[in-house]
Amino acid sequence: MEFQQIFTPKIYELVIAQIKEMIYHKKLVKGDKLPSERELASQLGVSRTAVREALRSLGMLGLIVSRHGEGTFVASAFPEEKLFEPLSLIFMLEDNPEELAEVRAMLEIQCAALAAERASAEELSLLGACIQDFQYSQEGPRLAEVDKNFHTLIAKASHNTLLYYLYSSIHEVVSHHIVDMRYLIISDPRNSKILAEQHLKIYESIAAGNVLGANQTMAEHMRFVRSKYEQSIEG
Structure with missing residues (x-):
């Protein structure tokens, strides 16, 4: 009998999962502003690097958008490409x-x-x-x-x-x-x-x-x- 090795998810993946869960439960909706990187890192108890990587991944999917001088928001419209x-x-x-x-x-x-x-x-x-x-x-x-x-x-x-x-x-x-x-x-x-x-x-x-x-x-x-x-x- 062989058991499969268990891999611990990367921290930024857990950050993504929590943001997705909040969207699913309507705690985050279109156009909502996310806390700053520093605030998110503090609330989640993770490094700012993990938060930054999570936001970058969500941005590549078009789920969030960053506006210079304003912050990061849940996308109101989704780029089709x-x-x-x-x-x-x-x-x-x-x-x-x-x-x-x-x-x-x-x-x-x-x-x-x-x-x-x-x-x-x-x-x-x-x-x-x-x-x-x-x-x-x-x-x-x-x-x-x-x-x-x-x-x-x-x-x-x-x-x-x-x-x-x-x-x-x-x-x-x-x-x-x-x-x-x-x-x-x-x-x-x-x-x-x-x-x-x-x-x-x-x-x-x-x-x-x-x-x-x-x-x-x-x-x-x-x-x-x-x-x-x-x-x-x-x-």
Whole structure:
């Protein structure tokens, strides 16, 4: 019988754990100012070096921000490039297009349904502009960019912050996925027409506030994209 060696956590990790626990229990909320390094070190009974390392780590994650001459605060808004990078890297490392397609479909279908309920007039206008671009743009790279913007706008129009964060956490991977799929699909002119029609139906459902229609049209679009991917693998 062998026992595993027990490692004592580093002090700064315990500091991080306590700050996270206070956030979890709402003792710290967005915008709250943290005590100074000296005060934190005194209250926690640790060195200022440990506190400094903990704050540096939390800052790298975007959970806290330091303002010169003011102090350190719990972030009120989260920089997307920091917040989403860990999950994006995980998806890249997993390199499983089928799982990505499944996750993307779940997120996008729900985003479309919520957007039908909640999209603002400005967001509908932006989506409408994308539809115009779909109809008149001919270049592959431009169409891929429009496609990406269209889906991102729908995620934002869901007005569900956590859902948007989940979508955005795989944004970079999804973007590559959209580009790859679009180049694959538009190699056949008939597919380009189908894509344009599908996006128009999605937009019309969202603009009409048709939740069920938005759900169904987005699901149809996701099935089409996935079928073309599967055909490419089989071919």
